[in-house]
Amino acid sequence: MSFVQTVIKCRAAISWKANQAFSIEEIEVAPPQSGEVRVKIIATGICLTDASASRGKILDVKFPIILGHEAAGIVESVGEGVKSVKPGDHVITLFLPQCKKCEVCKREDANTCMEFFHGSQARGVMDDGKSRFKCKGKEIFQFMGTSTFTEYSVLKEINVAKINPKAPLEKVCLLGCGVPTGYGGSTKTAKVREGSTAAVWGLGTIGLACILGCKNAGASKIIGIDKNPMKEQIAKEFGCTDFINAGDVSKSIEEYLNKKYGMIDYTFECVGTIPTMKQAFKTAALGYxxxxxxxxxxQDEEINLSPIDFLLGRKLTGELFGSYKSVDDVPKLVEEYMEGTIPLEKFITHNLSFDEINEGFELLHNGICVRCVLNYK
Ligand SMILES: NC(=O)c1ccc[n+]([C@@H]2O[C@H](COP(=O)([O-])OP(=O)(O)OC[C@H]3O[C@@H](n4cnc5c(N)ncnc54)[C@H](O)[C@@H]3O)[C@@H](O)[C@H]2O)c1
Ligand SMILES: [Zn+2]
Ligand SMILES: [Zn+2]
Known part of the structure; x- marks a missing residue:
């Protein structure tokens, strides 16, 4: 096989500095090197993590940068040694890689590939220390091994999952982050049992997907907790049986929930604040x-919890990407979507064109947007 070595000129949304609007610019995308693939992005979701990163709040992001991590596209070219995909294949981008070589990947029961924290993707570059993007002669950093806010991106082979070519890319892009994270949270991390009770804090994409997982696993009571009352209706469409407006509860929410529902088997924190994490932990049934x-x-916040709770059998865990092994499991989730088990359409409340990216980020604050998908031409 011969390897394409052309530079592609295309448009990308650049974050030049923290807290600045995205600027659509012409960029140069270098050809994929050994073990890398160049992907034409077709659609990308906007995730809260992109918003936090654009404010410079997480993962030590360096500017200027091309953000975005929840996308689907078509392989345009591949570098030397790439075996799992070829030009024309449909792929989903994976912020959590699966190198299949590190100590974590070699285990059956773990998914947090060491490349995520220790590989070049954590430094915003490729293995040779360089980014594959340039704009106005300046190197532009890459994001989470994906950088999907561009018409073409270069990713490592370990950051893409080859999927069924019949799947609509503008829908299955959601399987690059939010939906697997919540769905796997209940079905794979907690392994929710039939007939059990669950409570979910935060009814964004992650919380709603978590509720869907609880429902598909056969939970009999699924309590959704959000401070936004507009989330009640959509949560019920995903299988939430009881909605609690956090703002309406004046005393401790854990006491309120335990009094109203008794022992709760599973609790899920899908907001991302220390107070809601404590509430979720203290609501889970003592003993089991x-x-x-x-x-x-x-990144710099810590949580205080009493060891007595652990001694009494309350359990606490966490997860990245729904505990899924990304390269192996995302194609299977695409099949679940095709079979109707994971109705991705229900999460997509807004569709915009790539040019409207700044409007897309504004939608994150309107209270009704669950996922906004940006479509590239
Ligand atoms: N573990 C992972 O692998 C992973 C991956 C992606 C995102 N995340 C994280 O998951 C979290 C949720 O992401 P999302 O995209 O669903 O976010 P989102 O903003 O769409 O949803 C968060 C919801 O929490 C609600 N909320 C805020 N404060 C609350 C409170 N005090 N009590 C109850 N509800 C409250 C909001 O009204 C909103 O509906 C974020 O912290 C995100 O960074 C985790
Ligand atoms: Zn690995
Ligand atoms: Zn995300």
Whole structure:
């Protein structure tokens, strides 16, 4: 096979500085090097993590940068040694890689590939220390091994999952982050049992997907908690049986929930704040309850909990990307979507064109937007 070595000129949304609007610019995208693939992005979701990163709040992001991580596209070219995909294949971008070589990847029961924290993607570059993007002669950093707010991106082979070409890319892009994170939280991390009770804090994409997982696993009571009353209706469409407006509860929410519902088997924190994490933990049944932390709190914050709770059998865990092994499991989730088990359409409340990216980020604050998908031409 011969390897394409052309530079592609295309448009990308650049974040030049923290807290600035995205600026659509012409960029140069270098050809994929050994173990890398160049992907034409077709559609990308906007996730809260992109918003936090654009404010410079997480993952030590360096500017200027091309953000975005929840996308689907078509492989345009591949570098030397790439075996799992070829030009023309349909792929989903993976912020959580699966290298299949590190100590974590080699285990059956773990998914947090060491490349995520220790690989070049954590430094915003490729393995040779360089980014594959340039704009106005300046190197532009890459984001989470994906950088999807561009018409073409270069990713490592370990950051893409080859999927069924019949799947609509503008829908299955959601399987690059939010939906697997919440859905796997209940079905894979907690392994919710039939007939059980669950409570979910935060009814954004992650919390709603978590509710869907609880429902598909056969939970009999699924309590959704949000401070935004507009979330009640959509949560019920996903299988939430009881909605609690956090703003209406004046005393401790854990006491309120325990009094109203008794022992709760599973609790899920899908907001990303320390107070809601504590509430979720303290609501899980003493003796056997399991609390799963899914939300991401600011990097420098810590949580205080009493060891007595652990001694009494309350369990606390957390997860990244729904505990899924990304390269292996995302294609299977695409099939679940095709079979109707995971109705991705229900999460997509807004569709915009790539040019409207700034409007897309504004929608994150309007209270009714669950996912906004940006479509590239
Ligand atoms: N673990 C992972 O792998 C992973 C991956 C992606 C995102 N996340 C994190 O998951 C969290 C949720 O993401 P999302 O995209 O669903 O966010 P979102 O903003 O769409 O939803 C958050 C919801 O929480 C609600 N909320 C805020 N404060 C609350 C409170 N005090 N009590 C109850 N509800 C409250 C909001 O009204 C909103 O509906 C974020 O912290 C995000 O960073 C985790
Ligand atoms: Zn690995
Ligand atoms: Zn995300």
């Amino acid at each position: 309850g399991v609390c799963v932390l899914v939300g991401v709190s600011p």
